[in-house]
Amino acid sequence: MSNVTDVCVIGLGSIGWGAALSLLREGFTVHGVELRSDVLDKFEAEGGTPYSSPAEAARHAPIVMIFVVNDTQTEQVLFGEQGAVSTAGPDTLFINCSTIPPSSAVTIGQRLESSGMQVMDAPVSGGPARALRGDLTVMASGSAKAFDIAEPMLDAISAKVYRLGVEAGQASRIKMINQLLSGVHIAATAEAITLAANNNVDLKMLYEVITHSTGNSWMFEDRGAHIVNGDYAPRSPIDIIVKDLGIVNLEAELTGSEIPLSKAALALFSEAAAKGLGREDGSVIAKLLGEKSGTQLPGLKKV
Amino acid sequence: MSNVTDVCVIGLGSIGWGAALSLLREGFTVHGVELRSDVLDKFEAEGGTPYSSPAEAARHAPIVMIFVVNDTQTEQVLFGEQGAVSTAGPDTLFINCSTIPPSSAVTIGQRLESSGMQVMDAPVSGGPARALRGDLTVMASGSAKAFDIAEPMLDAISAKVYRLGVEAGQASRIKMINQLLSGVHIAATAEAITLAANNNVDLKMLYEVITHSTGNSWMFEDRGAHIVNGDYAPRSPIDIIVKDLGIVNLEAELTGSEIPLSKAALALFSEAAAKGLGREDGSVIAKLLGEKSGTQLPGLKKV
Numbered sequence: 277m278s279n280v281t282d283v284c285v286i287g288l289g290s291i292g293w294g295a296a297l298s299l300l301r302e303g304f305t306v307h308g309v310e311l312r313s314d315v316l317d318k319f320e321a322e323g324g325t326p327y328s329s330p331a332e333a334a335r336h337a338p339i340v341m342i343f344v345v346n347d348t349q350t351e352q353v354l355f356g357e358q359g360a361v362s363t364a365g366p367d368t369l370f371i372n373c374s375t376i377p378p379s380s381a382v383t384i385g386q387r388l389e390s391s392g393m394q395v396m397d398a399p400v401s402g403g404p405a406r407a408l409r410g411d412l413t414v415m416a417s418g419s420a421k422a423f424d425i426a427e428p429m430l431d432a433i434s435a436k437v438y439r440l441g442v443e444a445g446q447a448s449r450i451k452m453i454n455q456l457l458s459g460v461h462i463a464a465t466a467e468a469i470t471l472a473a474n475n476n477v478d479l480k481m482l483y484e485v486i487t488h489s490t491g492n493s494w495m496f497e498d499r500g501a502h503i504v505n506g507d508y509a510p511r512s513p514i515d516i517i518v519k520d521l522g523i524v525n526l527e528a529e530l531t532g533s534e535i536p537l538s539k540a541a542l543a544l545f546s547e548a549a550a551k552g553l554g555r556e557d558g559s560v561i562a563k564l565l566g567e568k569s570g571t572q573l574p575g576l577k578k579v
Numbered sequence: 580m581s582n583v584t585d586v587c588v589i590g591l592g593s594i595g596w597g598a599a600l601s602l603l604r605e606g607f608t609v610h611g612v613e614l615r616s617d618v619l620d621k622f623e624a625e626g627g628t629p630y631s632s633p634a635e636a637a638r639h640a641p642i643v644m645i646f647v648v649n650d651t652q653t654e655q656v657l658f659g660e661q662g663a664v665s666t667a668g669p670d671t672l673f674i675n676c677s678t679i680p681p682s683s684a685v686t687i688g689q690r691l692e693s694s695g696m697q698v699m700d701a702p703v704s705g706g707p708a709r710a711l712r713g714d715l716t717v718m719a720s721g722s723a724k725a726f727d728i729a730e731p732m733l734d735a736i737s738a739k740v741y742r743l744g745v746e747a748g749q750a751s752r753i754k755m756i757n758q759l760l761s762g763v764h765i766a767a768t769a770e771a772i773t774l775a776a777n778n779n780v781d782l783k784m785l786y787e788v789i790t791h792s793t794g795n796s797w798m799f800e801d802r803g804a805h806i807v808n809g810d811y812a813p814r815s816p817i818d819i820i821v822k823d824l825g826i827v828n829l830e831a832e833l834t835g836s837e838i839p840l841s842k843a844a845l846a847l848f849s850e851a852a853a854k855g856l857g858r859e860d861g862s863v864i865a866k867l868l869g870e871k872s873g874t875q876l877p878g879l880k881k882v
């Protein structure tokens with residue numbers, strides 16, 4: 277256990293915001309970095325200490341948690357001009373909570389270590405609401421020493437921490453596989469319910485049977501309920517699924533792996549994004565499939 | 580409730596055999612029809628009454644349950660030479676427990692009704708072991724009168740009966756959607772675990788995380804455990820999945836529905852069948868994907 281009281285959080289988007297507030301609630305001094313000044317104002321009002329550059333913030337904390345969108349942004353906030361590494365003290369622990377390609381998690385980890393820093397690969401899942409409640413799931417890999425230091429912060433932001441090895445990349449690989457299955461299952465849920473609707477199946481009856489049968493999945497249970505009830509409030513936006521399945525595609529190419537289902541799902545989500553549906557929930561591809569199939573699902577207007 | 584004591588079961592394959600034995604156990608007189616004489620001998624030894632033709636058997640029972648492989652066989656045992664309809668008494672209840680295209684369930688139902696028979700569309704799921712225990716799941720549609728007559732027999736063979744409407748086809752449509760999701764999820768499970776293995780992920784750790792995360796599915800939990808443990812004992816053979824996804828494909832064409840995920844899965848299973856893997860478990864497509872991806876999963880020899 278560490279006695280660290282100061283934490284730097286880079287990126288106050290939907291997940292980083294919830295994590296930062298969870299850390300404040302647990303009594304940490306949170307140095308938050310964000311480009312949007314209105315978000316920084318709100319953060320200060322919540323008791324946080326606001327910064328517009330990683331370099332300014334990182335000098336105040338021996339732990340830096342990163343919640344950005346992709347690996348390019350991760351590299352920039354770490355190693356770019358005004359990057360956190362330029363001012364961080366030696367042996368600072370960098371906890372990378374963004375979902376990035378496992379191969380990037382490896383190279384970024386190596387670069388941090390060769391700068392004399394400690395590193396933890398720690399992608400999270402759970403969405404904004406769970407982030408706000410401090411209820412995320414963390415998939416983490418890193419040294420025993422890093423886990424000792426990070427434990428109070430990970431506990432503050434999450435309901436569950438998986439320890440998945442000692443090297444950067446190990447956690448990101450398992451997160452990637454989860455995103456593969458999640459993306460394929462969202463697409464399969466939309467495809468199944470669209471085919472059912474096109475065959476005049478009672479969708480509520482279908483939902484009841486499938487959730488008790490071999491065709492069930494976490495995503496069918498969750499997104500299927502939304503589709504059947506015509507509720508398309510965004511949980512995972514299509515743009516994020518396109519990004520995550522893009523990671524799957526990239527890593528599959530790097531290792532020469534065949535991923536026909538992921539490719540079929542990625543093609544669907546990419547098509548939806550190209551039609552301007554990127555910020556809508558993944559289940560909205562039911563709209564796209566419905567349009568192509570000449571049917572319409574509850575609560576969905578035409579594309 | 581009916582006082583029927585005699586039931587005819589056409590087809591003593593893996594599911595029909597278990598259903599017939601469950602009916603015997605509950606005290607019914609079971610008139611079983613099967614082409615293979617060794618199976619008929621075993622059936623007689625179990626207390627059943629054996630027949631080699633549907634016409635001979637159907638004259639002895641006011642209820643006929645059909646457990647054959649596809650719609651062609653269903654039509655043959657009903658309407659072909661020596662078909663059951665030729666000798667069945669008026670108002671006999673035909674319960675079709677085979678998984679056939681919903682459109683065929685409709686036309687076969689109409690043909691039975693216009694021959695003066697009653698009909699129930701009642702595909703089952705659960706596999707041979709559950710069939711033997713009388714623990715199948717029945718997805719059924721038919722008239723209230725048909726359900727009244729069939730109730731004791733359905734109870735004898737199943738743990739759960741879903742009542743899914745009054746017309747033939749309604750139950751088969753929901754079974755079809757379950758098979759779509761099951762097939763896609765088996766393929767996704769194999770794809771995900773193969774990609775993980777190719778990226779040196781600890782598969783037991785992966786299984787633990789995924790079964791508690793958004794990527795989980797009934798099939799991942801079940802077949803994923805088998806793949807991770809190198810256990811490829813057949814649960815649903817590839818040939819059956821090819822048949823079931825073929826039904827999905829057929830009905831999607833009839834209704835002009837787009838099913839890209841099902842098509843990707845069907846292509847994989849068909850390729851495996853063409854390589855002679857048709858009688859192996861569906862999860863064995865991990866072998867095919869592993870071969871293409873240059874990796875090998877626990878317990879799998881090369882294709």
